[in-house]
Structure formats: C-alpha cells, structure tokens
Amino acid sequence: MRGGAAFPVRLQFAKYGKIRWISHRDTARAFERAFRIEALPLTFTEGFSPRPKVSFGLALSTGYESDEEFLDVSFREPVELDELPARLNVALPSGIEVTGAVELDERAPALQEVVTALSWTVDVGRDHEVALDAEELRSGVAALLARDEVTVTRSRKGRLVDDDVRAAIRSCTVVGPAGDGTVRCELETSTQPRGAKPHDVLAAVMQVTPAIGPLTERRVVRTHQWIERDGARLRPLDADTRPRAVAARAS
C-alpha cells in the first residue's frame, strides 16, 4: 500500500483442541482482532470498506486440527519479530498458537499458489463405539491406491460436482491402531490442479470397498504444508523470506 515502506511478514501457527470447530473465516477474524488488540501497524485496502491486508493460506476444514498453518500480513513499519508470536498468543483464542514469524520478500507469491503438497495424520473410526480393524482399513486403502481414478461426488462452492480424488493422493499409509477404536493413517495430498481432503479420501475408500461400511474421521491433523520448487521441498517459513538479521535490525 505504501510502496517500499511495507513490512510483509509470514506467520506460522498451530490450531488444536476445541478451537478446531471454528471455520477458516472465523480463524481469519480472530487474527484480525488479535492484530488490533496488539495495536500492530496494519496496512489497509483502499475503498469504502477498508480491510486489513492479510492473506490466509489454504483453508483448513472446520473440525480439522493443524501443526502448521500460515498467513501473510503486511505491516506499515517494521515489527519486532522475536516478540511477535508471544504478543499474538496473548490476544488469540486458546488453541491457536503462533509458532513462527519471518519477514517476507515483497515479491513473495501467494501461499495458495505455491503450496502444492500437504501432509496429514488421520485417525479413522467407525460411526459410534465400534472399533475399526487396522487390517480392514489397510486393504481398503490398498484397493483405492490400486486404482488410477476414483470419482467421488462432493460439494464445492455449494454445488455438487464429480471429481477424481485418486489423482490428488500422493501416498496413504495405514500406521495402526490409535486408541479409542480408531486407526491412524499418514496421508499426503496434492493441492493442484484439484486437491482432496481427508474426508474425500475416506469417501473414495468406501466407494472402492463398499463392504468396509461407514468410516468417519475422528481426528484430522494437517502436519505439514510444502512448497515444491526446482525439485526441492521447502517449508513455507523457509521460502520467499528475507534473512532474519535484516528484520531484527530494522526494528
């Protein structure tokens, strides 16, 4: 907004526990309020209804937890980044915790464009109080991975569409029982051209192996987000950022 004076920052945060039931938009609002509570020097969009310049990464579905979420925010002037996580954590609702802050290159592309792979831990269970057998899930997953294409009907932007889910699954490994009758999977998905949520992957498993019966995601944690560039996998806090020393000096 104010030319060269802007101080863009990328924040990494985690989302655990009861707070997982707030939506992506609610999370965004919680951050905007936290920025105001801490009186951080936000920059605003022009126009009749100015909004703070905050750009959130890939949406996390309501009900999912995460080790690693990201947002980019543009400040008017330099901010002490070492103190920033602690300041925000006082102002954020319990369960959302800022775990990193780096100064961002001004020309950094949007997170939503450059994050191309996601890692997940998914605890799969039966509907209610019936334990799921790990072997059963393992064979269901194997059957899914053996296919080249699995079309699942899902709701996207309020419309029901048929999408191939298989293409978005990079790997899916059944780890074993995770307590409370659930079975843990480690899952990796692509975000482009069309991503797949753990929910879609379970739907695909049930579609390929109807005999497995209804499966539910008891707990889903996004564990990593990856920026893939020139054959390397980068964590978002390590990509498109400026050296720390500059940030510290500037404030």
Added chain:
Amino acid sequence: MSNLWPRVEPLLAEVEKPARYIGLERGSRQPEWAPHKAAWLLIYPDTYEIGLPNQGLQILYEILNERDDALAERSYAPWVDLLAALRARDLPLFSVDTHRSARDFDVLAFNLSAELVFTNVLELVDLAGVPVRNEHRGDDDPIVLAGGHSAFNPEPLADYVDAFVIGDGEEPVGEISAVIAAHKARATGGRFGGPREELLHELATIPGVYVPAMYEVSYEGRDIAAVTPRYPDVPPRVAKRTVADLDDWPYPKQQLVPLIEVVHDRLNVEVFRGCTRGCRFCQAGMITRPVRERSAEMVRTMVRDGVARSGYDEVALTSLSTADMSGIGEIIGGLVNDQCGTGQVSVSMPSMRVDAFTVGIASEIQKVRRTGLTFAPEAGSWRLRQVINKLVLEDDLYAAVDAAYGNGWRRVKLYFLTGLPTEMDADTLGIAELARNVIEVGRRYTKQASVTVSVGGFVPKAHTPFQWFGQNGVDELERKIALLRDDVRSSGNGGPRRGSAKGNGGPVQLKWHDPEASFAEGLCSRGDRRVGRVIERVWRAGGTFQEWSERFQLDRWLDACAAEGIDPEWYVTRHRARDEILPWDHIDAGLHKDFLWDDWQAALAEHGLPDCRWTPCYDCGVCTDLALEHVVASPLAPAGGSQGTGQEWSADAGDAAVRFLGRKPAGVSASGDAQ
C-alpha cells in the same frame, strides 16, 4: 462433577455451526468450583448467535464471577440438530464454558427477552434433567429462575419457573447468591440441606424476587378475583429493582468476543438505561424508567478500554434512544479524538432518533461502511403517531432521510407497526406514502435510492398504556398487510409485479412479520397462569424455537388451546375493562395503574404527551415511589431534538404535515396542543 466434552464433541461433526458449543470467547471464564458457592448457569433460551451478545446475561456473568460466594457459566439453546443428537444419546444440557452438565448448577437462570422463547425454556429445563413443572421438583433439584423484560408478566410461566427477578438484576443476583450459599453451607445432606419450600420462601422475601408458588390465584368465572400471598412476610406486590447509578456498575468490563459471527457483533456500551419518550406501545420504555445516564467520562473510558481489549473495530452506544443522551455531541467528539491515530474504528447508534441532528452525529462517527440507516416512525400518519405518542413529524423524517442520503447512505430502513389502537386504513396506507416520499427525497442524491419498510403486527404488552387494548386478530393484520402490499405494488414501484409479493426490484421493499406469530406472542404476553398449560402442550408437541418462522405453526398453539379449554381470543383480541384485575397487577413496574389508564385515554383522544425529562412531571409513579430522579447530566432538551421535547412540534405540527402531504392529516385538530 462432570465434563461432558468428550461425549459432546463427537456430535459436533454432524451439526450446523459447531463453534456455537465450544466456548473459548475472549472474556469467557472457567470459574473455580467450590462446594460453598452458589453455582449459576445463565441460559439464553435461543441460539448462540442471538444470545451471546445479550448484555444483561454478560453483566450478570461478570458480577457473579467476581463474588466469593458464587460462580456463573453460560448456556444457549442447542439448535434442533444438536438437540436431537443429545436426546438420542441421553446427554443433558451443558455449559459452554466448562461443558458441565446443567444439573451440576444450583440455579438455572433464564433470560426472557421475548415471549416466544417460553417453549424453549421448558425444553431446556427438561434437557437439563429437571422436572418442567415447579410442583414436581424435589429438594435436590436446581432452582429455575428467570429475568428480563418478559418477566414483567411472569404468569404464563408461573408453574414452570421457581422465581422471577423483576427489573435490574445487578443487585438481586448477589442477594440470591447469598441466600443460596448460606443454605448450602448449612447443608449436611442434599443440595440445599432442607425443604425446597423453605428456600423458595426465603427467596420470596428478597425485594424484586417473585416466587409464584408463594401466591394463590383465585378466579370468578374467567376473571381473576385475587392474587394473595401465602405468608405474611411475602409482599402482596413485588416491586421491580432499579439500579440508581449506572456508574456503580461499569459492566460488562470484559465484553465477550465471540469466535463466530453473531447479531450485534461489536463492542456495545450502554450509555443510559430507561426512556421517558413515553411511546405507548413500548414496554421497554415503560418498565425501565427512570432515565439513568452513565457519565460521559465513564462512557469514554468503557469505549476506550473495550476497543483496546476486544479488538472490535465497531462500537455501538446502546440505549433506547442514544441521541437523547445529555451532551451526546461532546461524547462523540471525545470518541472521535480517541480513535484518531488508531483509525478504522466506527461508532454507531443502533436506536436512531428520527431527525437530521441524529443523522449528523451518525455521519460524524461512522466514517466507513455507510450501508444502511434505520429509522422507526412506527405509524403512517401524524394522527396515529400522536395516539402511540411517537411524536415524529414528517418534516423530521424527511430531514433525517435527506441528511442520510446527503451523507452517502444509499439504503434507508423504516420500521412500522400495524394493528395499533384506532388505526384506520388511511393510517396503514400512510406507511406506503411515507415510503414513496422518502424515495423521492433520496432520488435527489442517487437514482439507486431504496427503502426497506418493515411492518410488525402490534402486540400489546403488560405495564403499558396499551395493556387494555384488544390486539388485532390474524385476519385483520393480514388484511392490513395485504392492503399495504397492494398499494406498494401498484403505485410508483415499478408497476404491478406478478409473483413478487414483496415488491422486489422496486425502490420500496416491503417486509412484514407473520401475523400468526404475533397472535401466539399476544397470548403469552398478556396471558395468565392458565396459559402455562398451553405453552407446555406446544412444547410437548415439538414447538421449540417459535421465534423462527420456519419452526412456527399457529395450529400447534390453537390445538393446545382447544385441548386445555382455553379461548385464545379472550386473551388476545379482547379489550380489557378498567376495573379488571390484570394477571400482572401484583408485579409493580413503578407505574401507577391510574397513570397508565389516563395515558390510554389520552391515546384514544389522539393526544400526545411530551417527554418528561424536559417538561413537568406527569406523576407516572416511578420516580416518586423509588425516591429516584432521572439521572441526567443536563436539564436542557438535547441539541437538535424535536420529538417529544414539547418545544417545536406542538406549534408547527399542522403546517409541517400539510406542507408535505398536501392535505391536512386527520387528528391534528383533535389534539389540543396542535393548534
């Protein structure tokens, strides 16, 4: 003590808006439990989004949690999806703060801000695992309490609520806590350590607390013959409680900041309580007298601290008519100064007085997001506005609208009531005419000028001059709305429009409240103890969330009336006689019944009554009986104010109306003041 979260959480994946049930708002508490404390569950009997912002509940939440002998958590009505899931798994109502079972609490305290939530009260008491009727509750069951505006006619819930708090709750909740904590301290076994009757009897001796079981109601035929206390130390009439100085109660200090969007999603700072405009339809104005202003300094502090603490970018200065606040101009000036530098904070006044001065203030404080402004002229003609004592001149309205469009607002919303006493079709049609004139004013500024007209069916309320008036029946309200709808549709609103009952697409959009819901509301708002059984039947037949049009069916209410042998018309559409004992006569809102009756007669004579803040006292009874006075910073009428100040309208009324309407409105000459 139980934490139900592990059992509730798995249900959340299946319900709408699961964040309604998680708590965690900024400002929320996780109180420390101790056996000697009176544990309150403060319950708003509607959805989280409607209940969370309720200031009354938030004030009591803080006051109780500051006490050593009490603690408070919150609960809201689970929406029907979660209700069904809880019932299916035999899980009870829970608090959102620590997810404890409602039965763990000593007091289930309901906020009654409207009558159509009554069936939800029964639903939530039942979901809590507590017998719904008082008579079936045992010594160890929690006390079911209720307060709020609809508690001023407690009778329809008299068999279901153990005790009502009448009036301001700040002080009585402490006194009730002390009584309950003392009973708990004495207890060697059981919750309260003694017979329930004993505890209820003691509660009934607290000023402002009404315990219906302590009163015998006798009838003569259908009429109430007497309401008699069962003990000599129980007062024959329960007088409302009134906080004298709002500066003693600067609550909420830590307004809850919800994580999901709710209604009134902003910092709310109450600038005064009470209103003496004297609008005769308005129960809130009548029962909250006298006017008590907060000091300008405290308002400024509460706004500054509240914004800093909450992170909100919008502040509302709340009251029943904020522009009437003494020195509102300076207060606004101070706020504008304070927000300089931080920027991006807008201030709003949710209850706009209808004049240009008020819009001027609004444009000073609402620099951004000027989307729509709302005004409430309430009736379509000056004659009828004198009847209801909403003394808004057409001049005031057009000047307000002119200022609104001139300052960049594009949409104006107008609130009206229909079914008012003495209303004739000309008055109803006057609504459409006002709307068209408003569009004309707006067109001077923008071709896109539009106005939304909201029409509600008038429901007479207890403790108002209209408490004797027979409400319009469903058919009559529907006829009036159809009349208005046809007029809006056929004249100057894009021509007749097939399939567009609301005139969508034209500059005048008409919306109306369901007359059938107004009928059920009327039954509850002026019902007596016998109406309770109807409410119970409606609830048992599945009639929860009756404020929600998709959940409301009048047939449920009519069937319930038939089954109980109750004629709803007798309660709803019948005019009451002067000497009739009204079901709420033993509740004392401070207003003398003679004053209300005289004001009712003045209404029928189309005679307006200026605001008593700036004119001699009418002896309504409130100030004299409470030994209070209006707490106002200035004896002068507010700057730019006209309506009801007795200064301008009385001399100019006729002229103003003639100038704009091109005809002399009926009724002006009938008012002695207008000539």
